[in-house]
Each structure stands twice: as structure tokens, then as C-alpha cells.
Amino acid sequence: MTLTPATEFVTYTLDNQVATITFNRPERLNALLPDMIHTYSNLLDFADADPQVRAIVVTGSGRGFCSGADLSILGTDPELVQGFLNGQSHRTVPGKYLHLSTPVITAINGPAAGLGFVIAMSADFRFAKSDAKLSSTFARLGLIAEYGIAWLLPRLVGLARASEILISGRTFTGQQAAEYGLVLSASDDPLSAAYECAADLVSNCSPASMAVIKAQLVRGMNAQFNESADDAFVEMGHAFGREDLAAALRGKIDGVPPQFPSN
Structure with a gap:
């Protein structure tokens, strides 16, 4: 049996030809450490290379999807910040979805911010919890539109809405995301919606x-x-x-x- 590159903080399961990748730091709303981004990138490649995998679902454990980079740790360790900036995985992960052969589905079960927001939006199919809080946050942190989101978002919702979301950095709900066309639907159970979508792809496509x-x-x-x-x-x-x-x-x-x- 081939061992997956999964870790404690980014887990992997395969069931009925659907791979599930889960960010697993629920106590930190699944905030990302550099090693987690590297693991996530490797798991995407691992799933895409497996002929038994016909859809990939990405979600978060607990009450969050992914709150972005863990600023509480990065802010106290200059070496971690430099390692984060120098690392290749966080640069390539958002665009990687575009080049995978396997459809990627995000189940946005809670807060998605910063890089977590970019990861959520980069998937082929997106489902959100109605009251999930979404935000690019970059402008409110003194940062810029990172990870290619300035290229992607206008293609999803048009320049006017993308400008409002990115320049203001405001928080909006999963229900609003559905109204904007950012996600296919908003519900109380986005993971079930994601698995329903995946099952349809597996059975019929x-x-x-x-x-x-x-x-x-x-x-x-x-x-x-x-x-x-x-x-x-x-x-x-x-x-x-x-x-x-x-x-x-x-x-x-x-x-x-x-x-x-x-x-």
C-alpha cells in the first residue's frame, strides 16, 4: 500500500473514488503553517496521480475551513516568515488547481480568509456554509492581493465585485458568496453538497x-x-x-x- 504524504495537520482519506483532504488544526481555525502548505501541495499531486481518484474534496475540521497563514506564529519567528516567503509550495498551490486533471471541490464549512480564501476560491466547484465568514483580508493587514487572486477573482465574478471584495477586504457570508456567484450553493451542510457533486462526477463523467x-x-x-x-x-x-x-x-x-x- 502506498503511503500518503498526509500529516497530523493535513489529513487524507479515499472512499468511493473520492479523495478528501482536510486541514486539521481546528483550535486555530485550521490556520496554515509552512509545512502544512507543503503537505497540501503534495497531497493534491498524490491524489491527482492516483487512477482510483476521480474527484478531490477539500475541507476543514471543526468550525473553520482555513483562516489563512498562522500570523500568531509567523509574527513571532522571523525565520518562519523568511521560510514562508522563500518556500515554493505556497506560491504554486492556488494555481495548481488549474493544472490538475482531477476536479477539485471545496466545502467551505466555516471561516476562509487570506490564503484560505484563495484556496477555497481556486477550486473547480465551491460550496459554502450559509453563515461561513469569507474575506481576502489582505488590505486590512497592510498586504496586497496575494497568490494570484487578483487574476482569478475577476474571472469568477467580474471586475466590479472582485474590486470590492479585494480592495475593501471586508467579510461576507457564504450566503452572500452564493448571491455573488462565488460558490454554487450555500447551505447548512456544504460537505454533503460537495460529496453529492463528487459522487455525480464519479458515476457519470x-x-x-x-x-x-x-x-x-x-x-x-x-x-x-x-x-x-x-x-x-x-x-x-x-x-x-x-x-x-x-x-x-x-x-x-x-x-x-x-x-x-x-x-
Whole structure:
């Protein structure tokens, strides 16, 4: 059995082809230490490389999702601050979602702030607890829009709303996030919503198709329409050459979920 790179503070489980990564410092609202960011990055790669994993759910233990970097510790240890700034994991984690083949789903079960907010927003699918408190916080800490969130947020909700969220650094609720279009839904149980979404992907969607469509979306963000259409024609040719289409057709004929090959 392959050992995961999980630790006490960032845990990993696999069930029904859904990997769950959980930030696990509930007494600190899952505030991040440099080693936790490194572990999280490794776990994303670990899950993405496992052919048995068809969806990744990310959440937090206790009453929080992730309150960002643990400023109480970083503020007392200059070496930790320097290590945090010099580390590569915290620079690449938010953008890593864009390059994973496996869909990532965040269940925002409580406060998500700073880097925790960026991690929550960077996923392919996002579900929030209705009363969860969300905030970029950067402007209120004398910082800047970090980790690529200034690139991502306008693409999610438009420049006007992104400007308001980032420049003000104000706190808003999961319900408001749903109204803004930042999350797919707000409810009392975002983890159940995330698992329901993951189960649907596992049962009904081709891993190869999901991976290709994710890549198409990323490429299309900065492409002209004709470039995106040409890209689609190329990918369509590849799709017709894979077993996945035949598996989907057999499933429809037999009235059963398709048995897609692993990606």
C-alpha cells in the first residue's frame, strides 16, 4: 500500500473514488503553517496521480475551513516568515488547481480568509456554509492581493465585485458568496453538497473528458474565440479515438451508469 504524504495537520482519506483532504488544526481555525502548505501541495499531486481518484474534496475540521497563514506564529519567528516567503509550495498551490486533471471541490464549512480564501476560491466547484465568514483580508493587514487572486477573482465574478471584495477586504457570508456567484450553493451542510457533486462526477463523467475540459477552460481564459474553437476540434478528434465514448453509449443502451476507463 502506498503511503500518503498526509500529516497530523493535513489529513487524507479515499472512499468511493473520492479523495478528501482536510486541514486539521481546528483550535486555530485550521490556520496554515509552512509545512502544512507543503503537505497540501503534495497531497493534491498524490491524489491527482492516483487512477482510483476521480474527484478531490477539500475541507476543514471543526468550525473553520482555513483562516489563512498562522500570523500568531509567523509574527513571532522571523525565520518562519523568511521560510514562508522563500518556500515554493505556497506560491504554486492556488494555481495548481488549474493544472490538475482531477476536479477539485471545496466545502467551505466555516471561516476562509487570506490564503484560505484563495484556496477555497481556486477550486473547480465551491460550496459554502450559509453563515461561513469569507474575506481576502489582505488590505486590512497592510498586504496586497496575494497568490494570484487578483487574476482569478475577476474571472469568477467580474471586475466590479472582485474590486470590492479585494480592495475593501471586508467579510461576507457564504450566503452572500452564493448571491455573488462565488460558490454554487450555500447551505447548512456544504460537505454533503460537495460529496453529492463528487459522487455525480464519479458515476457519470469520463475522467479523460473532465481532464481535457479543465485544460480547455484554462487555455480558453486568455484565448480568442477562434483559437478556442480550433482547440476544441483537435480535442474532439482525440475524444473520438478514446474508449470513453463507446463506454458512454453502451451505458445509455443498457440503462446503466457508464464504466469509464481510468484516466
